[in-house]
Amino acid sequence: MTTLMTTPPARVPVTIITGFLGAGKTTLLRHLLQKAQGHRIAVVVNEFGSLGIDGEILRGCGVEGCREEDIVELTNGCLCCTVADDFLPTMEALLDRADPPEHVVIETSGLALPKPLLKAFGWPTVRNRMTVDGVITVLDAPAVASGRFADDPEAVARQREADPSLDHDNPLAEVFEDQLNAADLIILNKTDLLDAAQLEAVEADIQRLSPRPVRSLRATEGRVDPAVLLGLGAAAEADLDARPSHHDAEGGEHEHDDFESFVVPVPEQLSVERFLTLLQDVAARYDVLRMKGFATVQGKAMRLAVQGVGTRFRHEFDRPLTPQDSRTGHIVVIGQKGLDKAAITSALTADSASAFVA
Numbered sequence: 001m002t003t004l005m006t007t008p009p010a011r012v013p014v015t016i017i018t019g020f021l022g023a024g025k026t027t028l029l030r031h032l033l034q035k036a037q038g039h040r041i042a043v044v045v046n047e048f049g050s051l052g053i054d055g056e057i058l059r060g061c062g063v064e065g066c067r068e069e070d071i072v073e074l075t076n077g078c079l080c081c082t083v084a085d086d087f088l089p090t091m092e093a094l095l096d097r098a099d100p101p102e103h104v105v106i107e108t109s110g111l112a113l114p115k116p117l118l119k120a121f122g123w124p125t126v127r128n129r130m131t132v133d134g135v136i137t138v139l140d141a142p143a144v145a146s147g148r149f150a151d152d153p154e155a156v157a158r159q160r161e162a163d164p165s166l167d168h169d170n171p172l173a174e175v176f177e178d179q180l181n182a183a184d185l186i187i188l189n190k191t192d193l194l195d196a197a198q199l200e201a202v203e204a205d206i207q208r209l210s211p212r213p214v215r216s217l218r219a220t221e222g223r224v225d226p227a228v229l230l231g232l233g234a235a236a237e238a239d240l241d242a243r244p245s246h247h248d249a250e251g252g253e254h255e256h257d258d259f260e261s262f263v264v265p266v267p268e269q270l271s272v273e274r275f276l277t278l279l280q281d282v283a284a285r286y287d288v289l290r291m292k293g294f295a296t297v298q299g300k301a302m303r304l305a306v307q308g309v310g311t312r313f314r315h316e317f318d319r320p321l322t323p324q325d326s327r328t329g330h331i332v333v334i335g336q337k338g339l340d341k342a343a344i345t346s347a348l349t350a351d352s353a354s355a356f357v358a
Helices: 025-034 053-059 083-095 114-120 141-145 153-162 171-181 196-209 272-286 341-349
Strands: 012-018 041-046 071-074 103-107 130-140 185-189 215-218 259-266 290-295 302-309 312-320 329-336
Touching (some): 012 114, 114 130, 130 141, 130 171, 272 302, 272 312
Parallel strands (some): 185 215
Antiparallel strands (some): 290 302, 290 329, 302 312
């Protein structure tokens, strides 16, 4: 593997990892930390919701030299909306350390727009001390292939003809396109779930949607050599005009009123299989975009970590449970506005012995 840079640069390079909910950003970042070969990499994790699942996953990654203080977690907000309040003080604190990081990696919320974050690097307190080495956009290949982020042009045309006053904006498509437009490198993740023809079709769609030629790589489980991810030298903060956003005309402002998030405490489960079936059923019944979190399972001494995109879930036992750990787990639920919170909570918190199965 190519050796990463060891001489501290004049300006600390920053890599921004973006991508829609469940694309695999945390998995990619975890792999990067495991292969970092002892380099001082500080990680800033931002999540949409009040419970920091991704930071907890990274802290439990078991990487030698990955210090607790090198993972900074910002929850219940979006960096693109809280630059002055959250982002800038965090960057300044990292730079002012006695042993500042050699590289900073920011994992944005799955609903974040990268461009306002890029603009923040022009702020006087950081512009001469940091540079955006590159924006890496992680895409969920099966989600793109299924058309999750695309409108049906004929259906939209019919709707406009019927009522031209209707607002036909697709919030999923807008966030997806903004994240794609900002990219210096695109990681097409979960490619093992598609065949060759589907992958080629997705790659063609990406090139068609991208405002400029951007390199893309296929990946499974976020396994990409850190030497490919770091050292892009893009200086993205100086190239904003080449990275169009749906919100450029609004001064870079946007809100997340189209989405909502809440946390559900869940009881100890009878089995992994039964719990996953329940999660899949709830996701399908209530059109949930994303679920992630932790649970305990009867007879198991390890904590169960689960992550789902729609009805596709992955799981692992990530660390041993301690006597101090509660047997109550927590699941973050994210979806478009109007989720039936009461019904979802009722389904997930039902007695695990009688939890329904579709």
